[in-house]
Amino acid sequence: MAPPLLPPTLQILRRRFSSLVSPPSKVLLYDEHGAPDQVLRAADVPPVPLGDRDVCVRMLAAPINPSDINRIEGVYPVRPPLPGAVGGYEGVGQVHAVGPAVTAPLCPGDWVIPSPPSFGTWQTYIVKHESVWHKVRNDVPMEYAATVTVNPLTALRMLQDFVKLNPGDAIVQNGATSIVGQCVIQLAKVHGIRTINIIRDRRGSEEAINKLKQLGADEVFTESQLDMKNVKSLLGALPEPALGFNCVGGNAASLLLKFLRQGGTMVTYGGMSKRPVTVPTSYFIFKDISLRGFWLQKWMNSDKVEDSRTMIDYLLGLVHEGKLKYEMELIPFSEFILALEKALGKHGSQPKQVMRF
Amino acid sequence: MAPPLLPPTLQILRRRFSSLVSPPSKVLLYDEHGAPDQVLRAADVPPVPLGDRDVCVRMLAAPINPSDINRIEGVYPVRPPLPGAVGGYEGVGQVHAVGPAVTAPLCPGDWVIPSPPSFGTWQTYIVKHESVWHKVRNDVPMEYAATVTVNPLTALRMLQDFVKLNPGDAIVQNGATSIVGQCVIQLAKVHGIRTINIIRDRRGSEEAINKLKQLGADEVFTESQLDMKNVKSLLGALPEPALGFNCVGGNAASLLLKFLRQGGTMVTYGGMSKRPVTVPTSYFIFKDISLRGFWLQKWMNSDKVEDSRTMIDYLLGLVHEGKLKYEMELIPFSEFILALEKALGKHGSQPKQVMRF
Numbered sequence: 001m002a003p004p005l006l007p008p009t010l011q012i013l014r015r016r017f018s019s020l021v022s023p024p025s026k027v028l029l030y031d032e033h034g035a036p037d038q039v040l041r042a043a044d045v046p047p048v049p050l051g052d053r054d055v056c057v058r059m060l061a062a063p064i065n066p067s068d069i070n071r072i073e074g075v076y077p078v079r080p081p082l083p084g085a086v087g088g089y090e091g092v093g094q095v096h097a098v099g100p101a102v103t104a105p106l107c108p109g110d111w112v113i114p115s116p117p118s119f120g121t122w123q124t125y126i127v128k129h130e131s132v133w134h135k136v137r138n139d140v141p142m143e144y145a146a147t148v149t150v151n152p153l154t155a156l157r158m159l160q161d162f163v164k165l166n167p168g169d170a171i172v173q174n175g176a177t178s179i180v181g182q183c184v185i186q187l188a189k190v191h192g193i194r195t196i197n198i199i200r201d202r203r204g205s206e207e208a209i210n211k212l213k214q215l216g217a218d219e220v221f222t223e224s225q226l227d228m229k230n231v232k233s234l235l236g237a238l239p240e241p242a243l244g245f246n247c248v249g250g251n252a253a254s255l256l257l258k259f260l261r262q263g264g265t266m267v268t269y270g271g272m273s274k275r276p277v278t279v280p281t282s283y284f285i286f287k288d289i290s291l292r293g294f295w296l297q298k299w300m301n302s303d304k305v306e307d308s309r310t311m312i313d314y315l316l317g318l319v320h321e322g323k324l325k326y327e328m329e330l331i332p333f334s335e336f337i338l339a340l341e342k343a344l345g346k347h348g349s350q351p352k353q354v355m356r357f
Numbered sequence: 358m359a360p361p362l363l364p365p366t367l368q369i370l371r372r373r374f375s376s377l378v379s380p381p382s383k384v385l386l387y388d389e390h391g392a393p394d395q396v397l398r399a400a401d402v403p404p405v406p407l408g409d410r411d412v413c414v415r416m417l418a419a420p421i422n423p424s425d426i427n428r429i430e431g432v433y434p435v436r437p438p439l440p441g442a443v444g445g446y447e448g449v450g451q452v453h454a455v456g457p458a459v460t461a462p463l464c465p466g467d468w469v470i471p472s473p474p475s476f477g478t479w480q481t482y483i484v485k486h487e488s489v490w491h492k493v494r495n496d497v498p499m500e501y502a503a504t505v506t507v508n509p510l511t512a513l514r515m516l517q518d519f520v521k522l523n524p525g526d527a528i529v530q531n532g533a534t535s536i537v538g539q540c541v542i543q544l545a546k547v548h549g550i551r552t553i554n555i556i557r558d559r560r561g562s563e564e565a566i567n568k569l570k571q572l573g574a575d576e577v578f579t580e581s582q583l584d585m586k587n588v589k590s591l592l593g594a595l596p597e598p599a600l601g602f603n604c605v606g607g608n609a610a611s612l613l614l615k616f617l618r619q620g621g622t623m624v625t626y627g628g629m630s631k632r633p634v635t636v637p638t639s640y641f642i643f644k645d646i647s648l649r650g651f652w653l654q655k656w657m658n659s660d661k662v663e664d665s666r667t668m669i670d671y672l673l674g675l676v677h678e679g680k681l682k683y684e685m686e687l688i689p690f691s692e693f694i695l696a697l698e699k700a701l702g703k704h705g706s707q708p709k710q711v712m713r714f
Contacts, residue, residue, distance in 0.1 A: 077643050249638050271638030278635045281606050281628025284650025286434050291648035293641025 020097055021047040022056045027123035028336055031083035033074030037340045040072065040087060048127045052101035055130050057112055061146035061330065062091025062121040064343040064353045066270075071119075078297060079119075086120030092136065092145035093126065093357075104130045111138040115309050116300035117149050124333070124357050134309045137316055143328045143354045144319045147179075152315045152324065153308065154269060154296050155183035159193070162265050162292060163243040167192030170218070170238045172259040174198040175247035175272055177208050179352055182215055182326045184245060189216035190323055194238050198223060198255055200248075215325075226255045235259075243267070250275030262287055269294040327351040377454055378404040379413045384480035385693055388440035390431025394697045397429065397444060405484045409458035412487050414469055418503035418687065419448025419478040420711045421700040423627075428476075435654060436476075443477030449493065449502035453482065461487045468495040472666050473657035474506050481690070481714050491666045494673055500685045500711045501676045504536075509672045509681065510665065511626060511653050512540035516550070519622050519649060520600040524549030527575070527595045529616040531555040532604035532629055534565050536709055539572055539683045541602060546573035547680055551595050555580060555612055557605075572682075583612045592616075600624070607632030619644055626651040684708040 024047055030039040050056055068089055070076035080086070095110045106112065114121065115134035136145050158180075159165065171188060175181050176197035188195050197212055197220040199205060209220040218238060225234075232240060240261030246253045247270030257266055257279065266289065268277060283289040299308050318324035329351045331339045342350040381404055387396040407413055425446055427433035437443070452467045463469065471478065472491035493502050515537075516522065528545060532538050533554035545552050554577045556565055566577040575595060582591075589597060597618030603610045604627030614623055614636065623646065625634060640646040656665055675681035686708045688696045699707040 268638055268641035270642070276635045276637045277641070278633045279648070280633045281625055284625035284634070284648065285627070285652045286650075288650055288652065288655075290650075291636070291641065293643075293645055293647075295642045295645065298645075 020050040020056075020099060022050065022096070022125045022127045023047060023058075025123045025125035026333070027120070028087045030072055030085055030087065033072065033082070035344075036069055036072040036087070037337055037344065037346075040336070040340065042336070045123070048125075050097060050099045050127055051129070052099045053103070053130050054099040054127050055095060055102060055104075055106055055112070055133050056097040056125060056127045057093035057133065058096045058125055059091055059093040059121060059123060059357045060111075061142045061354050061356050062088045063143075063147045063150075063328070064339055064355070065089065065150050066343075067150065069343065086123055088121035088123075089119060090114065090117040090147065090149045091121035092142055095133075096125065098130070102130045104133070104135075106130065106133065106135060111136050111142075111145055113145060113149065113312070115149065115312060116305060122336075122355065134312065136312065137320065140316055140319045142356075143330055144324075145316065146354055147328065147352065148312050148315050148319075149308075150296065151179040151326075152183045152187075153299065153311055154294065155180050155187050156311055156315060157296070157299060158245055158267055158269065158294050159184065159187055159191070161294070162267055165191070165193050165243065168194070168239070170194040170196055170235075170241040171243045171245065172196040172198070172241040172256055173245040173247075174252040174256050175245075175270065176212055176217065176220065178247055178270075178272075179326045180245075180247065180269065182212070183324065185212060185215045185217045186318075186324050190318065194218040196235070196238065196241060196259060197221070198226065198252055200252065223252060223255060226258070231255070231258045240264075245269060246277065247272055249273045249277050253277045254279075257283060257289065260287070260289055263289075265290045265292060267292045267294050328354050330354050330356045333357045377407040377413075377456060379407065379453070379482045379484045380404060380415075382480050382482040383690070384477070385444045387429055387442055387444065390429065390439070392701075393426055393429040393444075394694055394701065394703075397693070397697065399693070402480070405482075407454060407456045407484055408486070409456045410460075410487050411456040411484050412452060412459060412461075412463055412469070412490050413454040413482060413484045414450035414490065415453040415482055416448055416450040416478060416480060416714045417468070418499045418711050418713050419445045420500075420504045420507075420685070420709055421696055422446065422504075422507050423700075424507065426700060443480055445478030445480075446476060447471065447474040447504065447506045448478035449499055450483065452490075455487070459487045461490070461492075463487065463490065463492060468493050468499075468502055470502060470506065470669070472506065472669060473662060479693075479712065491669065493669065494677065497673055497676045499713075500687055501681075502673065503711055504685065504709065505669050505672050505676075506665075507653065508536040508683075509540045509544075510656065510668055511651065512537045512544050513668055513672060514653070514656060515602055515624055515626065515651050516541065516544055516548070518651070519624055522548070522550050522600065525551070525596070527551040527553055527592075527598040528600045528602065529553040529555070529598040529613055530602040530604075531609040531613050532602075532627065533569055533574065533577065535604055535627075535629075536683045537602075537604060537626065539569070540681065542569060542572045542574045543675075543681050547675065551575040553592070553595065553598060553616060554578070555583065555609055557609065580609060580612060583615070588612070588615045597621075602626060603634065604629055606630045606634050610634045611636075614640060614646065617644070617646055620646075622647045622649055624649045624651050685711050687711050687713045690714045 071079040112133040244266040249271040250273040339353040382402040428436040469490040601623040606628040607630040696710040
């Protein structure tokens, strides 16, 4: 049977789009905020037509970051609108098809990441304007390309944005076993910066200390080891740090502050303990301590895109050289509920969960 | 009887010094740290010879500042050595005599202040190098000349050192009834800056609110009035403040933080509640709030002397014009124990105590 005649406008539209559509995609979406393992569901999305400058990407891998969890819970200030929000914010994929007017040098098979990251990486195929995608090297493990922005870039920026550090200087951080913490240790080492690391007391802390020292940590203390008046006596030959990174809050932030030198700065980028930061007045007045905050979001503005991409290439270069590594677990997309449970801490301490599509 | 012959060296020394000695002085000194009304005692000090470039000053008035109390208690980081420490740090006096080689244009009768302030203003006569003394105008009440450095200069610097403010901008402060707080209100007004003021709940708070409004305060709230979710709804036509001054800590600091705009700065310069500053992690990360400290001490360095003196002249000019005022009580030096008790809060709320010599 001959196809029915279409009106002329639709004929044009059809010529323009029908040749290029994405494959059907599998997505993880949520229609309301709540516990991620309750509200997220897998769904099939029909093929999407590609605009002239769109690129269709087959996703390879995407992590579950704490901020992804917070977005689904509805407690993160920047999040996609409901209903029909797709989870995920960063990840890596492979170019599947490009629109006819795409000017970026992107070919099918190239690895690309959304840069700046954007909502909805937890799906098998994504169609977005070419400007969204940044081509990255494909000779690193895909889980690193999938996770290079949110954590390693945070570590890199925090080392550069607050205090001018010179080789031989020291920094102090808590939550040192976190991925940002591990990146801080390794990036600092690359630049000759010494690190003083605070971790929480737990079974197996000896093992954690050894792991961090293998990454290049100069000193690692558990919180209970710092339950003393003069923590600076523990510094040995290390200089007093002018900069500290806090992702825990509560007691761990107070311990960090005790290490800072006169005029030092503590940067807060997380609050894992869910406790606030508490500071005696004398630290501000007599020690001239500054407290700042870091949010990667400001590096996601359009005027920072080129800088961010340059830094991402640098970071993946370090990964390739073996100078930047952290533990991750690749888990099949189909087992997303298990991955979420692990990311939520329901199976004890687990490495970063990265879904593989 | 003829005087005994002196060896030649002593004869020279005698010629040099014997002609100029200070009158005997009455001082308030302490030999150990402790409660000021316990450890301070009045003592007579014999005449002191003037060096060639020394100036002998008869003190007119000197205040009792909280930092003076803390020095005597031994809890202030910068304090005079024991035993034999003389109390006080700022004050005004009258030139009594100048050494023969003094080059500064100082004549007997001129009003001078130690600038930067220096230890030991609680005495009737002080002999110090001419470089210590800054001549000030004598057409203002002496209690203002005596107190111009520690409090008004703090207010002036805090308005300038942290955030660039333009006419129409707003700042927020707690402890607004303190002398620094009152100076902030008036200096801000001179520069077209609006002020949001937080005071503690107490009997007579209506009167305190009216007093501050008469000084030029745009808004005055008691802490309990701010016990609500959206304090910014109280701003009315005032812009969100980019800068806040905290001299209280605890809840009063938390209330102040709620007013600050995205990217705002809170400067801590005191801790009257003796409670620490407690900040939720989200303020640092998502509101990009910075916490800093101010200590006037850094304006006391030798490289800042000229700047400080220029600012002091400016401040006393404002006093003369009636644009800067605050409540003080002049109390005779002989009643120093009563003055200390009042300064220590043992007689209820009292104005700033200034001893008159």
